[in-house]
Amino acid sequence: MSIVRETNETGVTERPEPTGPWSAVIAGTGHAVPDKVMTNADLEKLVDTSDEWITERTGMKERRITADGEAASDLALRAAHRALDDAGLTPADLDLIIVGTVTGDMLFPSTACVLQAKLGARNIAAMDVSAGCSGFIYALSTARHFIAAGTYRNVLVVGVEVLSRITDWTDRGTCVLLGDGAGAAIVRRAPPGPQGILADFLAADGTRGPDLYMPAGGSAIPATAQSVQQRLHYLKMNGNAIFKVAVRSMAEAFNRLVRSARVKAEDINLLIPHQANLRIIQAVARTLHFPEKKVFINIEKYANTSSATTIIALDEARRKGLVHVGDLVMLVAFGAGLTWGGVLIRW
Ligand code: UT7
Numbered sequence: 001m002s003i004v005r006e007t008n009e010t011g012v013t014e015r016p017e018p019t020g021p022w023s024a025v026i027a028g029t030g031h032a033v034p035d036k037v038m039t040n041a042d043l044e045k046l047v048d049t050s051d052e053w054i055t056e057r058t059g060m061k062e063r064r065i066t067a068d069g070e071a072a073s074d075l076a077l078r079a080a081h082r083a084l085d086d087a088g089l090t091p092a093d094l095d096l097i098i099v100g101t102v103t104g105d106m107l108f109p110s111t112a113c114v115l116q117a118k119l120g121a122r123n124i125a126a127m128d129v130s131a132g133c134s135g136f137i138y139a140l141s142t143a144r145h146f147i148a149a150g151t152y153r154n155v156l157v158v159g160v161e162v163l164s165r166i167t168d169w170t171d172r173g174t175c176v177l178l179g180d181g182a183g184a185a186i187v188r189r190a191p192p193g194p195q196g197i198l199a200d201f202l203a204a205d206g207t208r209g210p211d212l213y214m215p216a217g218g219s220a221i222p223a224t225a226q227s228v229q230q231r232l233h234y235l236k237m238n239g240n241a242i243f244k245v246a247v248r249s250m251a252e253a254f255n256r257l258v259r260s261a262r263v264k265a266e267d268i269n270l271l272i273p274h275q276a277n278l279r280i281i282q283a284v285a286r287t288l289h290f291p292e293k294k295v296f297i298n299i300e301k302y303a304n305t306s307s308a309t310t311i312i313a314l315d316e317a318r319r320k321g322l323v324h325v326g327d328l329v330m331l332v333a334f335g336a337g338l339t340w341g342g343v344l345i346r347w
Helices: 040-044 051-058 072-087 111-119 132-148 206-211 225-229 239-261 278-288 306-319
Strands: 003-008 011-016 023-032 036-039 062-065 096-100 125-129 154-162 180-190 196-204 270-273 328-335 339-346
Touching (some): 023 132, 023 196, 036 040, 040 051, 072 154, 072 180, 096 111, 111 125, 111 154, 125 132, 132 154, 132 328, 132 339, 154 306, 180 306, 196 239, 239 278, 239 328, 239 339, 270 306
Parallel strands (some): 096 154, 270 328
Antiparallel strands (some): 003 011, 023 180, 036 062, 154 180, 196 339, 328 339
């Protein structure tokens, strides 16, 4: 058994290192969004839409668009450096990289591997998680379990999307909703204690896949001149069909997390839901009888950045001073797959 040495104001103490299950603590967060802003007025020039419709139906005012020549790994790199700085770590301290994305640099290698190289990290494990807008939640929960088992100490978890590259700019039903961005968190192994991820919940319904998908570019419909001509390399969404599922599934995630962590719903200090539509967020709060003032919303600035929304929001909330030691913070999300889930963290 190894010995842990801790220094504090009363001197140095030594104690046997616990064998787990370990706590998975968020030691740092960061985010990065492209500089280019696309407003609702800009979209009015592309498709038959209006600022009024987009604002009323979605709550969105602006979104960010990645510059030519930049890929998901470039945004992820900036977010990762900010999270590492926040945690006081360097890439050399990392043991695992997990990236939640559906718009990685390419089909393979994984964006996590590209990011590992760009960070100059050691030859540590690196993998992507494909869970649509729930990507960050799936990745964070995976990190938690590797840490609880004692396998890794410091895990970099990223949610990143460059949705603008798979957006059909002629489809007003989807193009007004999407944006680009990245967020990152450092999840650190800590001795069992009150802080850290208290509960996670993941679910999926594969029968509903065609409600939100990109048909071509994989082995089912490889890229051909015809697939491009038929616009099959763009995101397709049955928005009406998934609106209700989004509300129901995020509310389910909330209730399951509260139950499994044995906390009271009213003790949650901050709820960070996936930012897909302001009306979905408001409906989740209404369904749960949860006060809207404790729900973090930044959809007006970035629109739907899929797997990046919850971690961008968590980082913004922290930097605004909205998250305090001891707070209960919950992330819930819903997305392609269909997938949904959530994570409850004691700060
Ligand atoms: O990230 C997770 C996945 N995404 C989601 O969870 C999104 C879930 N769905 C939604 O957020 C909403 O269903 C949308 C925002 C996609 C659509 O809002 P809606 O209130 O459900 O509108 P709708 O699809 O019922 O369309 C209402 C009307 C239609 O016109 P008619 O048939 O009533 O004449 C649409 O053609 O609004 C029209 N419309 C638009 N008008 C102006 C649809 N898109 C637009 C637009 N601008 N961009």
